[in-house]
Structures are given as C-alpha cells and as structure tokens.
Amino acid sequence: MLSFEKLHKSFGKLHVLQGLDLEISEGGVFAILGPNGSGKTTLIKSVLGMVIPTSGKILLDGENVIGKWEYRENISYLPQIANFPANMSVKELIESVKGLRQKKSNEHDLIALFELEPFLDKKLSNLSGGTKQKVNIVLTFMFECPLIILDEPTTGLDPLSLVKLKRIIADAKDAGKTILVTTHIMSLVEEIADEIVFLLDGVIYFQGSLAEIEEQTEQSSLELAIASILEKEKA
C-alpha cells in the first residue's frame, strides 16, 4: 500500500535518510523503531508531505505523492507535540478540522470514550498536557482513513487512557487499516505491533516480525534485541 524508493533527505550537511527502501503492506500495525536521530520522524513527515525529500519516491497505492496534497484525505496523523490555537475551544477546533475534510467523522464516540465532554467549551490553552493529547487522539481517529500514522502516541497519557488508546488501535487494525507507529516504549510495541521496521542511520536495518528480530539477535525480549543490535553497531 505504501512504499519508499531510494528516499534521500538532507538537512544541510546532515544526511538523515540515505536511500531508504521500504514496503508497507496493507493492514496491520507497523512499529517504526530506531535510536534518536535515526530518521523516524523524518520518514513519517515525508509521507505527510511536511518534509520534502531531496530525492526518491513515495508511492501510496502505486502513485507518487511527493508535492501533492489531495492524498492526505486518506491519512490520519497524530503529531508528537500537540499545540493548538490558544483562543479556541475544544469544540471549535474539532469543528474546524472537520471543515477541512470531506469525510464523515465520528467524534462523539471518541469524546465520550475519553470523557472529554466537560472540556468541550474550555479554551485549549487551559488544558493539561494529557488532555491536549486526548483531543489530539480524537482529531486523529475521528475520520475513517485507511492509513493512520502515530508519532509517539502515548505521550502524557494516564494508564486508563493508554488502555483506551490501545483498544482504538486494535479496532482500527481489525477494520483492515494500516497503522504506522513510532515509539520508544517497547512494551507497547510487543503488545500491538505485527511487524517491526528498524531504522539505523537513515536506512532500514531490519524489517520483520517480533519473533524474527528476537530469533535473529538471540535475545528473549524486544528491548534486549534492540539493545544488542545497537551495541553490535557501535562495536
């Protein structure tokens, strides 16, 4: 469904993506892992057109999307840091974002799920970090999009909300959607991911299932497996 061909991206002298090739098949949860600065966010942002690749192709259902914008109708994105216009209320923000898309939305269920009703008329600047993240999650999941991209989705969430988020992700997966997640929380990956994409120095170092990465590194958990890859690279 989504594929990258020889993707390069430099920021000045820093060569972040170095000819990355990747194939993401339709349906399932893909965890994009890698140490800090390995290019995870750059990769995600280039799918969204927020970062413009230096060269290479990004194909969504066979069509190169670089420089286009209409295709974003079919992508939901949860950004890492959520900051909204300070003077708007939660309700107004949701209405405004709805106005930018053609698709129907089901925000009511999500608002009820995260118990956001008391905050609907509050100004966004008065919300706590966790509540903002919940609003962010509502904005992401209220549209039915075949591709969902989550950048560090758990930031600031309490355990109960985290459980709810995992359930939403599981439901989306059951509905046949493709979900890309970046996170540093390995237990989350072990719980939800079908496939692991490990980025190192701007190329794909490993792509496969959880069992495969553990087997390949002869480790008993994902955390240890990743640690052993990184250690080997350093040596």
Place this chain on the structure above:
Amino acid sequence: MIRILKFSFADLARSRWSYIYFAFYLVLGFTLLFLNESLGKAIVTLINVIIVLTPLIGTMFGTMYYYNSKEFTELLLAQPVKRSTIFLGQYLGLSLSLSGSLVVGLGIPFFVYGITKSGEIWDFGLLLVAGFFLTFIFVALSFNIALSNENRIKGFGYSILMWLFLAVIYDGLFLLSLMVFNDYPLDKASLFATVLNPIDLARILVLLKLDISALLGYTGAVFRKFFGTQLGLVTSFTILILWVVLPVLRIVRKAKKKDF
C-alpha cells in the same frame, strides 16, 4: 483558503491583543477629537501615529503570530490542504484582523464626530487606506523573515530591525545624503528614494492630500507636481501594491520548499 482565513480570524478575534489594539485606536480617536475639537486637526495628528505605528504593530504581530501558531500550522499541514492555502489564509486572517481593528477603532470616534457629513471624509479615508496598506506590507515582510528563521529570537530581532530601518534609519540616511550632495539637483533623486520606502510613500501621499505640502518647501512643489498627476497617483499605488504582492509571492515560494 476561506476556511483557514476564518480559522486565524476566529482565533485572533478572541485574542486579548486584538482588543487592546482596537481599544487603543478607539481611545486615541476620541482623545484627539476631544483635544483638537476639529476633524481636520485630529487627522493631521493621526498621520504620524498611523504611519509609524501600523508598520510596527504589523511587524510584531506578524512575527509573533507565525511563531506561536507553528505547531498548529504543522497540524494543518497534515490535513488535505495545499501549503500555499495555509500560509495565505493565515496571512490574510492576521492582516484583515489588524486592519479591521484600525478601521473600526478609528472609525467609531470619527463617525460619532460626524466625519461622514464633513469635507474631510476623503482625507480620513486615504489615511485609513494608507494604514491598511502598511499593515498588509509589514505583516507580509515579517512573515517572510519568520519563515526564513527557525530561531524565534533571531526572527524577532530581524523584524524589528527591518521596521527600524524603514521607519527611522532610512529617513536619516536620506537626509544625510541630501546634505552631502547638496550641490546637485536632488528633487528627482529624493522623489525616487521616497517612492521606494512604503512608509515614506504613504506619508507623502497623505500629506499631499491634506494640502499642507506647503510645509515641504521646494521639494514639496516637485512632489506635488508628481503626485498630483494621474501618473503619480497610479505609480504610488502600483508601488504600494507591489510592496504587498512581492513579499506575498515569496511567502508562497518559501512555504512550498520548507520542511516542518
């Protein structure tokens, strides 16, 4: 684009600063009319305030707004919206809300004092048009600076410097050059230099309309000859429009290539 424009407009319409700016003009208008007791004199006093203040406010708000809404811009960028739409919408939203504060804030006191029934309505109108242009020009310039500078302290610094240069330093250099080249005929050169700086251009346009150009001496006569003609007026407005269009084009071009 209308949606993004409404977005920014709605956000700004609720911002405390928009109200302070609006209230400032309201109070200023009433005070000047109260003290001068004449529409004409109040307008003359207003010239300097508008010519200097609208660019400064446009510059400061433009830079501040760009940096403050950066994360939200990123959220918009992930939506199915064209990039140029996002930035033009934000630009228009901010410029319209600032110039709206100006027009309504000054409009109310002058309306109460009966500007619509007086002969000064055109002078007042031109003054507002000048303020309008200056707001659009300086918001565009400050957006340009903010787009090119990731570091907001730097961006803010450059913006203020830009304002300082066009509002103060430019005139200083201009006067200095008049002194240095005193022996040469300078009316053409000074006309040229005035037309190039939007603040000076706006000031001269309003001053000449107010018929107090006698104050400007010999150069004033040259200016009068130029600006009084159809060609002069068309040229001045073309230049003001160019001062808006060129920076806006650069915003679009720059925004297309930028990584977020």
